[in-house]
Amino acid sequence: MLHFAHNSKLHAAALALSLTLSTSVQAAAPADAPANPAEMQKMMQQMMSIMTPELQKKIQSLSPQSKQTMARLQSLHDRRSDTLTMVQVMQEILSDYQRMATAIAVDNADMAIDAAHNLAHHRLPRGGLLPYMPLDKISNESVDALLGFQDMVEGNTLRLAEAAKEGNMAKAAGYLGPIAQGCVACHNHFRGQPGISPNVAPKK
Ligand code: HEC
Helix, strand or coil: CCCCCCCHHHHHHHHHHHHHHHHHHHHCCCCCCCCCHHHHHHHHHHHHCCCCHHHHHHHHCCCHHHHHHHHHHHHCCCCECCCCCHHHHHHHHHHHHHHHHHHHHCCCHHHHHHHHHHHHCCCECCCCCHHHCCHHHCCHHHHHHHHHHHHHHHHHHHHHHHHHHCCCHHHHHHCHHHHHHHHHHHHHHHCCCCCCCCCCCCCC
8 A cells, every 4th residue: 555645735636636537537438447437536636645736736737638548547557656756667667678678589478478568567656657747748738649658668568468479579579669669759758868967068
């Protein structure tokens, strides 16, 4: 069980979001949504309760559909860390990606399937994805873009696992490029150059 700090003002805002969510979720739950909207609501409420009021306001301003998409995306990831940051989770993802590539190179289908499963079911960092995105990048358009990145990375990773299960390592290898394109696309959208030092002039 995760433990979240509670602050009544934050909690009230979280509750307001979850109420918006519950109506939209019930009105138009997509076919692949998890069956339990109450569970989804509780998860979003917990995540919101540890966010700054600024970020909460940003999320509140999303359309009901985008809120629902975010809730669904995050509820699909039921391994949630109460401590890890996005960079730490990304390091796990990179490591799983490399493990898939190694497995394919050495014709080890079981290893490829394990790594693919781990990547597709990666942990969520503390507070979910949104706290690690620049505030000005949190918009309805970005939430839609996230769905595309999710299919490029996790969809193709699951396809890679299927191909490995069929023993077709050549087909599995074909998914490595499209997965990497998903990493690149999301980084282009949400991330600048990693690890820039404030103590050196930027390259012109
Ligand atoms: C949903 C969008 C998204 C996807 C998809 C994504 N990343 Fe990231 N990644 C980010 C963001 C945002 C950061 C910066 C987080 C921060 O600085 O707090 C990041 C950071 C990283 C980092 C940490 C070092 C750095 O460059 O900042 C690594 C390593 C990384 N990603 C690897 C990957 C790999 C490998 C994949 C594909 C298998 C991938 N990522 C897919 C959004 C994404």
